[in-house]
Amino acid sequence: MLLLRNYWLGLSAALALLVSGGALAQSPLFTPIYEVLTHPRCLNCHTLTDFPRQGDERRRHDQLVMRGEDNHGAPTLQCSACHQEQNVAEDKVPGAPHWGLAPLSMGWEGMGPQELCTVLKDQSKNGGKDLQALLKHMEEDPLVLWGFDPGEGRTLPPVDHTRFVELLEQWVNAGGPC
Amino acid sequence: MFTIRVNGEDHTVDVPADKPLLWVLREDLKLTGSKYGCGQALCGACTVHVDDQPTRSCVMPISAAEGHNITTVEAIDQQQIGRLVQQAWQELNVPQCGYCQSGQVMAATALLTENRSPSDRDIDEAMSGNICRCGTYARIRKAIHKIADEQL
Numbered sequence: 001m002l003l004l005r006n007y008w009l010g011l012s013a014a015l016a017l018l019v020s021g022g023a024l025a026q027s028p029l030f031t032p033i034y035e036v037l038t039h040p041r042c043l044n045c046h047t048l049t050d051f052p053r054q055g056d057e058r059r060r061h062d063q064l065v066m067r068g069e070d071n072h073g074a075p076t077l078q079c080s081a082c083h084q085e086q087n088v089a090e091d092k093v094p095g096a097p098h099w100g101l102a103p104l105s106m107g108w109e110g111m112g113p114q115e116l117c118t119v120l121k122d123q124s125k126n127g128g129k130d131l132q133a134l135l136k137h138m139e140e141d142p143l144v145l146w147g148f149d150p151g152e153g154r155t156l157p158p159v160d161h162t163r164f165v166e167l168l169e170q171w172v173n174a175g176g177p178c
Numbered sequence: 179m180f181t182i183r184v185n186g187e188d189h190t191v192d193v194p195a196d197k198p199l200l201w202v203l204r205e206d207l208k209l210t211g212s213k214y215g216c217g218q219a220l221c222g223a224c225t226v227h228v229d230d231q232p233t234r235s236c237v238m239p240i241s242a243a244e245g246h247n248i249t250t251v252e253a254i255d256q257q258q259i260g261r262l263v264q265q266a267w268q269e270l271n272v273p274q275c276g277y278c279q280s281g282q283v284m285a286a287t288a289l290l291t292e293n294r295s296p297s298d299r300d301i302d303e304a305m306s307g308n309i310c311r312c313g314t315y316a317r318i319r320k321a322i323h324k325i326a327d328e329q330l
């Protein structure tokens with residue numbers, strides 16, 4: 001009797017997870033990628049807000065910095081007013097080429113792995129990138145690369161960039177399962 | 179050697195590539211209107227225009243400034259709006275100690291050039307990177323509105 005009860009409990013828990021899109025239904029190939037994409041070095045500029053964030057605590061960017069119409073700040077307080085093509089002032093001011101926010105459609109805040117994965121692949125939201133183009137972006141874009149080498153005093157995503165690209169290749173080769 | 183165009187004139191300076199534009203302006207060109215406050219793009223005292231965009235000269239390496247048009251507060255009166263800003267600043271007695279004000283003037287000139295009738299929100303979003311330790315914000319706001327309402 002007890003055995004049967006445990007069996008039913010286990011089965012319904014598994015079903016609930018499947019239905020809610022929980023851990024059981026999620027691609028293990030995407031999980032480590034998700035861990036990287038939701039690290040503050042990536043997420044602080046992939047926001048769903050009209051401003052960027054900063055720091056590991058992901059606070060609103062100081063100085064009332066705004067997203068602006070082109071994702072590069074207010075009309076006369078642009079990201080490039082302060083952010084150069086590389087870190088400056090002994091790494092205190094971060095910088096990389098075309099420093100700016102990702103468009104709102106590429107914001108990932110508050111998303112679980114499946115939702116983020118779906119949004120990431122959605123060509124109506126990601127600037128028309130297929131899986132190969134996504135791989136290229138994350139392999140080569142200087143802003144992405146900065147996230148893996150952000151300079152003194154900033155934490156790093158859970159894997160280094162070489163490993164990240166390997167993980168992406170495996171995911172892309174498997175057809176980008178979510 | 180780097181050649182930079184400042185206030186319409188070319189200057190060649192022999193300095194390391196990572197020397198901040200602010201220090202080239204102040205030490206090599208003796209243009210001391212732009213101030214040093216923090217050296218980390220946090221206060222705005224060093225604001226100059228680079229191709230008409232307010233930029234923190236304390237963090238811009240001289241190597242990145244080459245090929246751009248740089249305007250400092252010394253020449254801002256050559257622009258109509260820059261002149262109006264300086265006049266309004268005098269009329270309303272905006273500065274207190276004055277330390278932040280060359281940066282404020284540069285930021286306000288760029289704002290009013292881009293937007294001739296800025297809302298309070300526009301002013302906040304354009305000017306919040308320019309810190310004033312004397313707290314002249316209310317007078318800055320008033321002066322910007324005065325120019326927009328009466329002169330533009």
Ligand code: FES
Nearest residue numbers: 215216217222236
């Ligand atoms: S001195 Fe450049 S922003 Fe403070």
Ligand code: FES
Nearest residue numbers: 274276310311312
């Ligand atoms: S007037 Fe003193 S810092 Fe602004």
